[in-house]
Amino acid sequence: MALPTAAPRPFIHQQNLVEQVADYLTQAIIQQHFLPGERLSEVQLSRDLGVSRAPVREAARLLESRGLLISKPRRGFFVRALNAVELEDVFDLRLCLERHAIQRLTERYTPEAQRALKQQVEVLCEAAAGNDGTRRIEEDLQFHRLMLHYAGNERLLRAFDDLAHELRLCITLITKTHEAPDTIATSHFKLLDALDSGSPAACREAIDYHIGVARKFVVKGVGETGDSSDEG
Secondary structure, three states: OOOOOOOOHHHHHHHHHHHHHHHHHHHHHHOOOOOOOOEEOHHHHHHHHOOOHHHHHHHHHHHHHOOOEEEEOOOEEEEOOOOHHHHHHHHHHHHHHHHHHHHHHHHOOOHHHHHHHHHHHHHHHHHHOOOOHHHHHHHHHHHHHHHHHHHOOHHHHHHHHHHHHHHHHHHHHHHHHOOOHHHHHHOHHHHHHHHHHOOHHHHHHHHHHHHHHHHHHHHHHHHHHOOOOOOO
């Protein structure tokens, strides 16, 4: 009888390392330590993080698959600068997902879902009162993720999770150009009011308005920063 083989610990450790580097780069991009269009230096990052270049390269490839970086032959990886057309595509898909989700949610809006969403808006408002922009973005996404979770379609949720990487870039633009970032948080109460009404029409109107405002500020952000293309 063959003896059981040991788990490939070095491989698992390496994968964890890649994820850690990817998380670091994601936060650095969201916090705009690396600006749109900026080239990432594998050598400098490996020195700063105290790791070899291999996990840095693998993490960059992972972020490329998530839409946060782009690669250019013989030039390396660059922070992606979403242009207006790409932003419209992101918000168009987001609207499709969340319209369907909120419609499903009106049909199964349980007291548990109501409590969870209300609590998350309170957490979001608390985060908006602080100076941690990254936390505001994550709590904002978590509210919308909870909506899709309680809509009861795992594939819908998975599609949102895939889109969320690019949405982080979009929300960064919103918080950068919005005159009062705390109103972004309180605007989620209108979605709760629509869900409480039980009206599918009111819910559709609320989500259309909510995402439409977000789209407006993202387009404004692109105009003010001059980000018109990720080529260059």
